[in-house]
Amino acid sequence: MPSCARKLASRSSRTSATGAPLPRQSAPCTRTPSSSPGASGFWDSTWSAIRNTVVPLYQPARLAGLVPVMQSYVGTLVANIAGCPDQHCIPFCQLSLRMAIDIIGKTAFGVEFGLSKNSPGGSETDCGEGDDDVREFLKEYKLSMEFIKMDLSSSLSTILGLFLPCVQTPCRRLLRRVPGTADYKMAENERRLCRRIDAIIASRRRDRAAHRRGGDAAPSPPLDFIAALLDAMENGGGANKDFALEDRHVRALAYEHLIAGTKTTAFTLSSVVYLVSCHPGVEEKLLREVDGFAPRGRSPDADELQSRFPYLDQVIKEAMRFHLVSPLIARQTSESVEIGGYVLPKGAYVWLAPGVLARDAAQFPDPEEFRPERFAPEAEEERARHPYAHIPFGVGPRACIGHKFALQQVKLAVVELYRRYVFRHSAAMESPIQFDFDLVLAFRHGVKLRAIRRASPTESG
Numbered sequence: 001m002p003s004c005a006r007k008l009a010s011r012s013s014r015t016s017a018t019g020a021p022l023p024r025q026s027a028p029c030t031r032t033p034s035s036s037p038g039a040s041g042f043w044d045s046t047w048s049a050i051r052n053t054v055v056p057l058y059q060p061a062r063l064a065g066l067v068p069v070m071q072s073y074v075g076t077l078v079a080n081i082a083g084c085p086d087q088h089c090i091p092f093c094q095l096s097l098r099m100a101i102d103i104i105g106k107t108a109f110g111v112e113f114g115l116s117k118n119s120p121g122g123s124e125t126d127c128g129e130g131d132d133d134v135r136e137f138l139k140e141y142k143l144s145m146e147f148i149k150m151d152l153s154s155s156l157s158t159i160l161g162l163f164l165p166c167v168q169t170p171c172r173r174l175l176r177r178v179p180g181t182a183d184y185k186m187a188e189n190e191r192r193l194c195r196r197i198d199a200i201i202a203s204r205r206r207d208r209a210a211h212r213r214g215g216d217a218a219p220s221p222p223l224d225f226i227a228a229l230l231d232a233m234e235n236g237g238g239a240n241k242d243f244a245l246e247d248r249h250v251r252a253l254a255y256e257h258l259i260a261g262t263k264t265t266a267f268t269l270s271s272v273v274y275l276v277s278c279h280p281g282v283e284e285k286l287l288r289e290v291d292g293f294a295p296r297g298r299s300p301d302a303d304e305l306q307s308r309f310p311y312l313d314q315v316i317k318e319a320m321r322f323h324l325v326s327p328l329i330a331r332q333t334s335e336s337v338e339i340g341g342y343v344l345p346k347g348a349y350v351w352l353a354p355g356v357l358a359r360d361a362a363q364f365p366d367p368e369e370f371r372p373e374r375f376a377p378e379a380e381e382e383r384a385r386h387p388y389a390h391i392p393f394g395v396g397p398r399a400c401i402g403h404k405f406a407l408q409q410v411k412l413a414v415v416e417l418y419r420r421y422v423f424r425h426s427a428a429m430e431s432p433i434q435f436d437f438d439l440v441l442a443f444r445h446g447v448k449l450r451a452i453r454r455a456s457p458t459e460s461g
């Protein structure tokens with residue numbers, strides 16, 4: 001029930017999707033507090049101090065400044081589709097994941113991963129031009145994502161966490177020291193990935209120092225997420241003066257962004273395109289809106305993305321309801337609370353299932369139908385719906401911090417893609433489509449599409 005979700009979110013601050021007791025079972029960036037190299041590993045007060053430092057980085061003005069960066073990677077995505085050797089089988093999930101990782105690379109790390117440049121149709125870890133460091137980095141990223149599975153092929157400690165959350169932490173501590181166990185391999189991989197992130201941070205520090213020494217003559221260091229955190233460190237903690245931001249916090253945040261902000265966004269974009277391509281009525285309305293915006297050469301800015309694409313908003317909301325990226329969110333109660341007639345003692349582990357809420361016929365009539373209009377502001381269904389019935393980004397104080405960032409990226413990509421193409425399912429794609437439950441929901445065999453170039457009467461660039 002949505003009202004239970006509301007109560008749970010507000011009365012259980014201790015863990016979240018990011019600090020879940022059952023690490024491979026919940027939403028993006030989920031790890032146990034004891035093992036996570038991400039910010040998820042920090043609990044209540046440290047977590048809220050870190051979050052307060054980070055929140056300003058997601059303010060609208062800052063996000064608006066990221067539009068050109070996002071736009072350039074969206075342009076590469078479009079070019080990769082055009083350059084795909086088989087226009088009848090575009091590996092859309094891979095291409096959109098490459099774009100999402102590159103965008104996080106640039107906006108969070110200030111680093112050009114170069115994953116999507118010149119690489120149509122390659123595998124997710126193949127970075128085209130053969131930069132060994134980037135290749136290794138991405139291999140570790142991929143492993144990190146794979147370790148976080150949602151089935152019984154996971155590590156022993158994860159499976160234990162499913163049934164006996166209270167023994168999971170001590171068990172994991174032990175298993176991480178036993179070579180050959182999945183926990184050990186996971187820990188090794190995380191250590192390698194963290195060392196790489198540390199190296200990026202150290203190199204950014206050196207660049208900043210060089211910039212200061214060089215005065216105006218030196219090129220300005222980029223204004224990415226790590227730069228903003230280093231600024232906050234140098235200025236004594238940023239927004240929160242009682243909290244000293246340390247290197248390990250910066251590393252944790254960078255790690256979390258890489259894990260939380262990539263597969264989720266790529267899945268959402270793939271899901272939108274997959275669903276639109278099998279709903280001609282939706283496609284027609286979407287094309288009308290996209291074409292009505294402006295000639296192709298002019299990209300929307302952040303304000304226009306917000307205000308000029310109301311139908312696209314509905315399509316994205318409905319796609320996120322239909323294929324819920326993170327079907328479970330974890331919490332641990334920070335005080336005793338009564339929810340739906342059950343008393344949950346302090347410290348209880350609780351799972352929220354937004355995926356179940358999203359298919360509740362009382363909130364979404366004909367829930368198996370893909371119908372974006374159900375989210376139109378004037379729709380009776382929308383007005384009657386409980387505000388917590390649709391929570392793809394979570395709820396409460398630990399809700400997704402990057403949701404506006406993600407939506408800005410997905411909207412930009414949809415606008416640019418549909419200006420040039422419409423898509424149909426490739427004959428090579430299975431039907432019905434199959435899913436994997438990793439850290440987040442994933443298309444098991446990807447989304448394979450036929451790209452059909454659109455005629456362009458209004459094209460100006």
Ligand code: HEM
Nearest residue numbers: 016017018027260261264265393394395398399400402406
């Ligand atoms: C469509 C894309 C995305 C979806 C569906 C999504 C979903 C979620 C969900 C469900 C949570 C858990 C919320 C809760 O516990 O109530 C979460 C947390 C989080 N997400 Fe996202 N996310 C997306 C994109 C992003 C992006 C792009 C970033 C970063 C740029 C990001 C960063 C985070 C972080 C840092 C947290 C942890 C927040 C905290 O514990 O304080 N996410 N996300």
